[in-house]
Amino acid sequence: MSTVRIKEKLETEEKVDVDYSDLHPKIKMKDFYQNGHLKLLLPPEKLKALEEGLKHEKGTFCYSKGYLQEELKIESADRWIIRQEVAPNQYEFIIPYKQLNDEGQTKTVLLGTGASAKVKLMQSTTGKLHIAKVEHIKPDDKNPEKRSLEINYFFINEAPFLKKLGRSQGHLIPKKRARSEKNKPIARLRITDQFAPGEELFKILKESNEEPYSRVLSPYYRFEIFLKLCDRVEELHKMDGTGWIHRDIKPANIICFIDPKTGAVTVTLVDFGFVKKLPPSGVIQDVYQGTVNYAAPEVRRKRASSYSMASDIFAMGLTAQFLFRFLGNGISNVEKWSNNEAGQVLYLLDNMKHKKPKRRESVGFWKNKALELRETYFNRIGLQRKISQKELSPKEQPTLKKR
The missing domain is CATH 1.10.510.10 (Transferase(Phosphotransferase) domain 1)
Incomplete structure (x- = not known):
């Protein structure tokens, strides 16, 4: 059930009977609620600012926090967000699912690390859960350039097949970084997939x-x-x-x-x-x-x-x-x-x-x-x-x- 549906249940004073910990051990109800009310993933003013700031951007990209702030002058609390094309000239935002730790700080949720990718839990502005597979090269890899090419092949192969299954838009998602971030490691590719519970x-x-x-x-x-x-x-x-x-x-x-x-x-x-x-x-x-x-x-x-x-x-x-x-x-x-x-x-x-x-x-x-x-x-x-x-x-x- 999406957070939108839970919100509808709250507004009609229905009992909310969904415990997200049933779907995955790392998902906690406190991530969705604050003082008994559903927390909005993107407040309306932030969503409006993103839509306005990115209206001239074409295609599906992952935007770094630095790129949003320095290049587009959009304030962002997220390290990165994905703007994904779902239909011609129609986009949705997918951002990292964040948890509050005991110190009140937010952190993203890492679901797993494989041989070629890290898997992050994501959520769209509609409340739907997704995952993002982020290209991952081990620090001790002796030939990171060759490994990156191999991983790109896997992603290029997987993305359109996920679309065929109806689980993704099939985008291979590059990352845009600010000019001041160019000295950082290679911006890893991403693909999105439907969140699978369990x-x-x-x-x-x-x-x-x-x-x-x-x-x-x-x-x-x-x-x-x-x-x-x-x-x-x-x-x-x-x-x-x-x-x-x-x-x-x-x-x-x-x-x-x-x-x-x-x-x-x-x-x-x-x-x-x-x-x-x-x-x-x-x-x-x-x-x-x-x-x-x-x-x-x-x-x-x-x-x-x-x-x-x-x-x-x-x-x-x-x-x-x-x-x-x-x-x-x-x-x-x-x-x-x-x-x-x-x-x-x-x-x-x-x-x-x-x-x-x-x-x-x-x-x-x-x-x-x-x-x-x-x-x-x-x-x-x-x-x-x-x-x-x-x-x-x-x-x-x-x-x-x-x-």
């Missing part, structure tokens, strides 16, 4: 598997996450006839959100820097790209790597192995796999990770296998506990602890 599957599983009684990810949710992941990858593989492939599926690129009120699971694929449209042959010959620990054998070749839907399936198999690991041990004797179920799990994992691409089958095939396994598993547990599968739904299952 956390990385990698982080959720790491904490769940190591701390089984404080942050348990229950059997129900492990199945739900895998099935939802199948849906997201299947959508990708069916796009535009011949399909697209992600080429970097791994737990760190899967965002999961479990609604604490309804138990509904949302899974979002992120990081499309390596995404490619498949030709009619269904195979792409290319240099190796992706994450070596999740790469299929045909991708790890010394010469040309061979990419197909099967290489995505291989990465999904490794992700499923990580996802079902704790479930295989069980949180009680009853919840351990039976011999029959263990055989089904091994069949699923071994064949999704088969060394021969043709043996890996399609996403839909593995989704059906997981549905069969889930039915077998929950029916057996339900009979042994003398309760129905419906009672083994999210209401009973342990969920992620609140922070």
Whole structure:
């Protein structure tokens, strides 16, 4: 729900029942409210000043604070803002989401740092949450110019695909700096994406598997996450006839959100820097790209790597192995796999990770296998506990602890 909708609820004296901490641990309600009233992201006078000062500017840019103040004579409390074209000659402002710390100072929210980008939480003037991926080069990189070119390639590849998905305007956003700032490091490129609620599957599983009684990810949710992941990858593989492939599926690129009120699971694929449209042959010959620990054998070749839907399936198999690991041990004797179920799990994992691409089958095939396994598993547990599968739904299952 956007802050605009919350404002409408407040104005009509409705109860505000949205807690932004449900969407991400770093989002706090105090960032939105002051003395019981919704804080405006951009006060009307500031928004008007920005619109007036930038009316002659064309295109989508990120503006530094120095550029706004020195070049355009616009006062700004933000280190940078994005002015994004949403239609011909129509723009929206996206600025960093800021939090108040205990000393009353504001700070931006860093959601994560990857190999090529920092991910910042953003918000538009309409209240909608976004993220901005900011080109990031590690300080110890021996060839920053070459690395910058590589990252630019990832961004150029990802931005239009996000637009195709309807998650972004598809802009590759350069930064404008004041003349006095020219001696600073290279102004990094940015792209925007829709904010995906939740956390990385990698982080959720790491904490769940190591701390089984404080942050348990229950059997129900492990199945739900895998099935939802199948849906997201299947959508990708069916796009535009011949399909697209992600080429970097791994737990760190899967965002999961479990609604604490309804138990509904949302899974979002992120990081499309390596995404490619498949030709009619269904195979792409290319240099190796992706994450070596999740790469299929045909991708790890010394010469040309061979990419197909099967290489995505291989990465999904490794992700499923990580996802079902704790479930295989069980949180009680009853919840351990039976011999029959263990055989089904091994069949699923071994064949999704088969060394021969043709043996890996399609996403839909593995989704059906997981549905069969889930039915077998929950029916057996339900009979042994003398309760129905419906009672083994999210209401009973342990969920992620609140922070």
